[in-house]
Amino acid sequence: MEHFPVINMDKLDGEERNATMEMINDACENWGFFELVNHGISHELMDTVERLTKEHYKKCMEQRFKEMVASKGLEAVQSEIDDLDWESTFFLRHLPVSNVSEVPDLEEDHRKALKEFAVGLEKLAEQLLDLLCENLGLEKGYLKKAFYGSKGPTFGTKVSNYPPCPKPELIKGLRAHTDAGGIILLFQDDQVSGLQLLKDGEWIGVPPMRHSIVINLGDQLEVITNGKYKSVMHRVIAQSDGNRMSIASFYNPGSDAVIYPAPALIEKEEEKKHVYPKFVFEDYMKLYAGVKFQAKEPRFEAMKAMENAATSLGQIATA
Known part of the structure; x- marks a missing residue:
């Protein structure tokens, strides 16, 4: 089996x-995923975020999750469930305006750590976008600018726990x-695995590594690169312990x-084919909300039709 790509960012210097x-570049073209080490976010901060997040789940969310499982009778299911995920989540927004101060139930030190962590991740995301620009032959800052809109990018975090699952x-x-x-x-647990990506028709595990950050590419980068880099199907397998x-x-x-x-990327192509659609990001998200767990290609086709x-x-208006 091919090795999952692990990038040591120290080697960029x-x-x-x-x-x-x-x-x-190879990871972006052939995997849609890679794992970063020596990414500049302190291990101490990551350990703090992990400890406080796990404590928060135990204190504030575990009981709620158990009640949901009981109310839906999920321990006793006999056939596959395809309209529900075995996860307990909450969401944070960082940009354009943070809501971390308003999220209920968080201890003050947890809020502080999550805010600091988000600042490091935002910087890392922008650094990565420029590395992708360099590999693609785009001018520095092109991708950040493409994401900007009128108020800057949107940046948010989904905090999830995947408790032990009986089935x-x-x-x-x-x-x-x-x-x-x-x-x-993604900052994922280094003790409990479960994340998998689809590569060449096979599900491959994303290895849990201490203090690494897993990167994957979304649909928007596939569109902007006109398919040179692709978003990849992935899933989380629930674990029994x-x-x-x-x-x-x-x-x-x-x-x-x-x-x-x-x-600039279309100019480089021999056929100069503009394969992917042009759209407003919000319109794409409205469509995605209803079809998230379906193939992406019909989404692109729907945007192209729009x-x-x-x-x-x-053309009618100007005729």
């Missing part, structure tokens, strides 16, 4: 820079999907950002 950039063969921790947004930065923590942060375009393939309809209306 030395003579191994070119080889490391090539590894990032992991019948209930997924999280059903298979691609992520709608831009670039995703162990509670898996997952802190996934989504660095996405602003809601009014207009997303379309980078002209684009064509808008274009033809424009």
Whole structure:
């Protein structure tokens, strides 16, 4: 089996820079996922975030989750459940305006750690976007600008716990999907595995590694790169023992950002084909909300149809 790509960011500063950039490019083209070590976020901060997040789940969410399981009779299911995920979650928003201070039940030191962690992740996301620009031959800052919209990017975090599941063969921790947004930065449990991605028709585990950040690409980067880089189906397998923590942060375009393939990339193609649609990010998200766990291709086709309809209306209006 091919090795899951692990990128040591320290090597970007030395003579191994070119080889490391090539590894990032290969991961983006062929995996849609890679794992970062030496990414600049302190291990001490990560340990604090993990400890406080696990304590918060035990204190504030575990009982609620057990009550939900009991109310739906999930311990006794006999056939596969395809409309529910075995996860306990809460959400944080960082950009354009943070709501971390308003999220109920969080201890003050947990809030502080999550805010500090988000600042580090935002910086890392922007650094990665520039590395992708370099690999793609786009001017520095192109992707950040493409995400900007009128108020800057949107950036938020989904904090999840995947408790022990009595029937992991019948209930997924999280059903298979691609992520709608831009670039995703995941701090996952290094003790309990479960995250898998689909590669060449096979489900491959994303290895839990202490203090690493897992990166995956969302649908918007597939559109902007005109398919050179692709978002990839992934899922979480529930486990019969162990509670898996997952802190996934989504660095996405602003809601009014207009997303379309980078002209410089289309110029490079021999056929100069503009394969992917042009749309407003918010419109894509409205569609995605109802079809998240379905294939992405029909979403792109629906956006393309909207684009064509808008274009033809424009032509009628100017005729």
